[in-house]
Amino acid sequence: MSHSTEKPGKSSSSLEDISRTKSNLDPVPMRDVQIEPNWWWKYRQILREPAAEFAGTMLLVIFGTGVNCQAGLSVNSGVASSPKGDWGSVCLGWGAAIALGAWVSGGVSGGHMNPAITLAFATWRGFPWKKVPVYILAQLLGGIVGAGIVYANYFHAIDIVEGGRGIRTLLTAGNFGTIPLDYMTDVSCFFSEFLGTAILVLVLLAVLDSRNGAPPSGLVPLVLFVTFLGITASLGMETCK
Numbered sequence: 001m002s003h004s005t006e007k008p009g010k011s012s013s014s015l016e017d018i019s020r021t022k023s024n025l026d027p028v029p030m031r032d033v034q035i036e037p038n039w040w041w042k043y044r045q046i047l048r049e050p051a052a053e054f055a056g057t058m059l060l061v062i063f064g065t066g067v068n069c070q071a072g073l074s075v076n077s078g079v080a081s082s083p084k085g086d087w088g089s090v091c092l093g094w095g096a097a098i099a100l101g102a103w104v105s106g107g108v109s110g111g112h113m114n115p116a117i118t119l120a121f122a123t124w125r126g127f128p129w130k131k132v133p134v135y136i137l138a139q140l141l142g143g144i145v146g147a148g149i150v151y152a153n154y155f156h157a158i159d160i161v162e163g164g165r166g167i168r169t170l171l172t173a174g175n176f177g178t179i180p181l182d183y184m185t186d187v188s189c190f191f192s193e194f195l196g197t198a199i200l201v202l203v204l205l206a207v208l209d210s211r212n213g214a215p216p217s218g219l220v221p222l223v224l225f226v227t228f229l230g231i232t233a234s235l236g237m238e239t240c241k
Contacts (some may be wrong), residue, residue: 044148049109049131050138056105057113057139060097061146068175069154071238078160091236102221111221115139120201125208147176163193178239192238196231 028149043113071085071093085093102111110127112118115136121127151158158172159165180189206212207223 016030050134052105052108053112053135053138054142056101056111057108057142058101058146058149059104060101060113061143062149063097063100064094065147065150065176066153067097069150069157070177073154073157073161076157076161078178079157091229091232095225096233098228099225101223106217106220109135112198113139113142114197116197117201117204120205124205151176162212174240180239181237184238189239192235196235199231199235200227213236 004238011162015203030105038217052221067085067090071087073078074082074084101138105111105113109123110137112121116131118135122129122132154175159167162169173179178193180192184192203223207214207220
């Protein structure tokens with residue numbers, strides 16, 4: 001008959017040792033882990049706001065100039081069998097353009113998408129002036145790229161309307177910019193553009209004011225949609241030949 005040489009309490013002590021060992025091997029909760037940023041993380045923090053402005057402005061211009069081209073170029077029977085848009089669809093297209101651009105960029109950069117908005121926020125809402133040049137540069141680049149994408153998409157239709165490959169005149173240039181009607185003076189053009197931009201800035205400053213019953217942040221693009229729809233439907237004729 002064999003006798004155990006294990007001392008009293010040995011078993012419980014061993015269990016405690018095993019328990020401590022297991023505890024030491026348990027994975028550390030992620031919230032307690034200090035993750036050191038890698039090299040890309042640092043650049044990402046610097047570029048995320050300009051990138052958002054670039055993307056938002058690019059989408060704004062893609063949908064805006066895209067609806068201009070579709071409505072304007074499709075009037076030519078060589079481009080489409082029937083017109084694919086009118087002034088109403090242009091207004092809706094631009095409204096959708098600014099709303100989508102704001103939804104894409106608003107949560108990261110504020111969704112300015114316009115140098116006038118950036119300057120207004122720097123002047124009246126404490127937006128850092130040091131960010132203004134970077135924001136405006138990103139907006140300009142986004143607009144150029146967006147217009148380039150639309151131009152590439154409608155390249156052949158533009159050739160047909162212009163009457164030959166590579167011919168470019170004011171006949172189609174208005175799809176990518178504002179060209180005033182013949183009776184408009186320089187002062188009248190400035191006032192028309194200033195008025196529309198001022199209304200946009202006024203609405204933005206009002207709806208983002210917490211003391212003014214501001215809508216939930218996710219619905220601000222919807223407000224922009226209504227605002228831009230109203231501006232284009234009411235004040236857009238004189239500088240859109």
